[in-house]
Amino acid sequence: MQRRRIAVAAAVVAAAGAAVAFTLPSMAGTTPSSTKPASTRSGVAPQILAAMQRDLGLDGDQATARLKRAKWASGVSATLAAKTGSDFGGAWLATDGTTLKVAVTNAGAADAVRAAGAVPVMVKRSEQTLDAAKEKLDAVRADAAGVSGWYVDVKTNKLVVVAKPGRTAAAKSLAAEAGVKTDAVSVLTSPATPKPLAGTDLHGADPYFISLAEGTARCSIGFAVQGGFVTAGHCGSAGDQTFDQNQVAMGSVKASIFPGDNDEGFVQVTNGDSLQPFVNDFKGNLLPVAGSTEAPVGAAVCRSGSTSGTHCGTIEAKNQTVVYPEGAVTGLTRTNACAESGDSGGPWLAGDQAQGVTSGGSGDCTTGGETFFQPVNEILAINNLTLLTTGGDASTPPSSAPTEEPSTAPTDAADACANLPVQAQGSLNRAGQAQAIPGNGAFRANAGRQVACLDAPAGADFDLFLQRHTATGFRTVAKATGTGDKTLSANLRSGVYRYVVVASAGSGAYTLGFAAP
Template sequence: MAGTSPSGTGVTPQSDGVAPKLLAAMKRDLGLSAEEATARINRAAWASGVATQLRVTSGDAYAGSWLGADGTTLNIGITDESLAGAVRAAGAQPKLVERSVAELDSAKKALDGTATKADSDLPGWYVDVAANKVVVKALAGDTDHAKELAEDAGLPTSAVKVVTVKEAPRTLADVVGAQPYFIDLDGGQARCSIGFAVEGGFVTAGHCGAAGTETTDFEGLDQGVVAASVFPGDADMGFVQTGANVGLQPFVDDFKNNALPVGGSTEAPVGAAVCRSGSTTGLFCGTILAKNETVNYPEGAVTGLTRTDVCAEGGDSGGSWFSGDQAQGVTSGGSGDCTVGGETFFQPVTEILETNDLTLLTTTAGAGGGASTPPVEASTAPPAEATTPPADNGGHHHRRGHHR
């Protein structure tokens, strides 16, 4: 949020513990009580610190981390059974696997390097640490194409899993002309959503304007200019440098007249609960499904995105993703919508900050961080009443000349 509100009304900052509206959204979308939702958020923050520590101590034998389906069990993949004791001592469950995370990442990079324009009809590929394989997505009837790409990349069949998806992803900028802003494009105007306030402006999606593009706020007033943008390619990230008249605040609008606090940017693990807010659909929550995914959009491939089961729609692009009060990323694209559901990808915010040497604006009372002991798991309790989100606006293949 950059000091504006789409309704022209103020929003109320919330900074004590986990914001009630966020807990209500997690109840609605994940079926969690307030106690369970808070426990999930705290557990994810703890897991991030433990996974980082074990990645260092496990060295080349580290094979990734993920939270189980219960959202509380931290699993650590290892290729050396002698490390199991250290993993258990840290409060996690060891999983002995064949391939290290470095080997999986290398296999995924081989797919990135082998793919040509002819492979853009494959929705994408990613590392599945829980399966200890690289997954290639294909539309119905196109699985042979996915297997062909993996073969041409030199990957053994045992290291690859092909999954069929119903729909190809798309970017979520809304060309019709977590608070909206606008950019002028040839033939019309695009609406996107602000990600997070940083010193000097805000971060957003790269497809929401090339460098040098001027932006306006919801009232049509001059807001700023896109100072940096990457899309497609290695990321979908942008930075808008705002004018002196724009107030920058460390909050996210939930579109229910509440400002949710931003306390930091500790990265949540696979399996963690995550929420997002955008100017079209408001606040929705779900689960992180995979990281470092390559996504083939109509505009080109983007690498390094995080996949979730949270819905989103046109105009939500650039909007805020967070786990508790910890910033996670900005909306890139996806498939489906918030009526039937779908998948959405986000660009990790830490990469945007590091690449552009930006400082995230945060509240003084950040919840989250690296606890040294596992948080207590919540008992089952009756869920609180949930709030309602704002209304919606708005074959066969031959060899493709891959180079090994």
């Protein structure tokens, strides 16, 4: 990991990620008295609706309907991804913001899509196949000269490589070097040069400061979590000391990744500053954070930043690799919302649902541009963090298996098991026999909590394992063992998963219900 996170033009750094909308509105001595919780319309702050009207041309009712539909689509997409396994080709909301389209590779899966109220689209390649192609490109990202990034486009069922003007041949050569089939790749030419959205603007809008060897860097808080807050990874390295806007020692950076697999950071607050589940819109209002349900491709999303204020756009792609001057970062979400220097680290919302923190982009809010954010659920899962919400509950509570290490899952998922959306039946005839679910391969899940319940036959001892696909094959990340029925709950990062039911003793038929984010 690089120690030098922020490009500096002088010995003293006055800019790293800049002051952006954040979730510490009641920090002692830091909140203007005019700042107040925003009233909501059907759970959506009017400031978000106003921004959607300005940027997307939607009136209040249309904006509210789109946000509600996106939340529904998120749950349906996750269920279908788990149910159809390796036949799943991705999901997105159409340009009308209400029609959910789901790509699948066979007719049987298409029937399941229709039954769920979505529109099936037959495609050649599954999302897992395209993800595998993207991982090949990720493996050669050090050779990405002339290329600014790549991502899976579920709408066209291809891997899109973004090339700089005149460098189309370089993009094709990179894909060929990685071993990606020609017919699975399309090249998009763009003059944009993404960069981390750090800035030198010293606005008086809820900053915090990081002490670096080069000097003092300035960033902003993303979302409040138990014990601190999340922000962009390029805002400092683990161990860096932090200070609040009154220059009072706040705590330190406990975790940070940039560049590489993420652009994410976690700052632990130890000075007694009050953490609350709100986003400052810099107009005297606090926007509520009620959870972190991940919105689908095609959904409307809004971000807030101290430089450019609140702006909205649409999610265009997920899991994009972006090539920054400091190195490539994978796993980012691509949007057409604008942002400017100084907006780094700030929060993204879909209604009242936390989506991520600003990583970088290109352009500005005068001429337009593109912006990438780091999904917040990935940060929570990797660091075993709990998002603070207005309901006072944990939207992603800590798990005994936050990393990819085998563990025994807790038994607090019993209540969630009664109506789990995916049900699978099977039968094990002897001790030592095992079956993988889904039977047609595996399923892709977003970062967040996965829960499962195994109804085992009386008198038998069946164990349940949840496995994540890695470069060396499937690896157990959570398990539930012992006698009787099993419940499993684990907060995990995004990836491809499968369940395995193993007969330790006895035989008979079983039922497995499970849900993934």
